[in-house]
Amino acid sequence: MTTVRALTFHDAAALATVRLEALENHGRFFTADIDAERGRTRADWEAAATETTGAAMFGAFRDGKLVAIAGVKPLPDDPAIAYWHSDYVRDGARGGAVIGFLCRTREAWCRDHGYDEARFTIRKGNVVAEAYYTWRGAVVIGEEPRRFADGQTAAARWYRLPVLLAQKRQKTLG
Numbered sequence: 001m002t003t004v005r006a007l008t009f010h011d012a013a014a015l016a017t018v019r020l021e022a023l024e025n026h027g028r029f030f031t032a033d034i035d036a037e038r039g040r041t042r043a044d045w046e047a048a049a050t051e052t053t054g055a056a057m058f059g060a061f062r063d064g065k066l067v068a069i070a071g072v073k074p075l076p077d078d079p080a081i082a083y084w085h086s087d088y089v090r091d092g093a094r095g096g097a098v099i100g101f102l103c104r105t106r107e108a109w110c111r112d113h114g115y116d117e118a119r120f121t122i123r124k125g126n127v128v129a130e131a132y133y134t135w136r137g138a139v140v141i142g143e144e145p146r147r148f149a150d151g152q153t154a155a156a157r158w159y160r161l162p163v164l165l166a167q168k169r170q171k172t173l174g
């Protein structure tokens with residue numbers, strides 16, 4: 001059984017493990033500074049796992065184990081818009097309903113917190129993410145070069161997702 005909830009500071013160690021695994025094994029998909037994140041303290045991870053105004057990190061759990069994460073925080077350029085980040089499903093949990101469950105929970109949270117639109121980036125050529133988020137209703141609104149955690153600078157496409165529309169496009173939880 002899969003359960004999804006907002007993380008709390010109690011989940012700091014599990015978040016650190018899963019996030020660093022994502023950056024180390026799949027760094028080409030994330031616009032992040034891997035060395036900076038490796039250098040985070042316990043307090044930093046506790047802060048990253050703690051819900052604050054306009055920001056939260058969600059986790060999917062199977063048998064008590066964290067198998068996927070997805071984050072939201074205010075878009076720096078426009079805090080009225082939700083910036084989605086850090087989406088990652090661990091290898092053994094892929095190909096199922098986990099990412100849909102996470103996205104629906106995050107969308108509901110966004111609506112409850114006054115957001116009606118989300119934005120995020122996907123590295124051009126990340127076909128699985130492009131396929132999934134396009135299916136959810138996201139559209140490309142721009143493209144810019146960004147530095148990724150694999151050390152490469154590559155094209156990142158900006159997507160816009162109206163969270164009210166996306167809520168209607170649900171997949172069945174398996």
Ligand SMILES: CC(C)(COP(=O)(O)OP(=O)(O)OC[C@H]1O[C@@H](n2cnc3c(N)ncnc32)[C@H](O)[C@@H]1OP(=O)(O)O)[C@@H](O)C(=O)NCCC(=O)NCCS
Nearest residue numbers: 026029087088089094095096099121122127128129131132
């Ligand atoms: C992106 C991610 C969260 C999606 O989760 P997932 O469990 O793999 O999702 P799914 O298996 O449902 O696949 C998503 C879609 O991509 C499709 N897909 C899978 N592999 C594919 C491939 N090689 N080529 C094209 N489409 C593919 C699936 O058919 C599915 O489409 P559908 O919903 O129409 O059936 C996950 O793959 C992941 O963590 N990737 C690495 C990190 C990452 O890219 N994060 C996103 C950064 S923006």
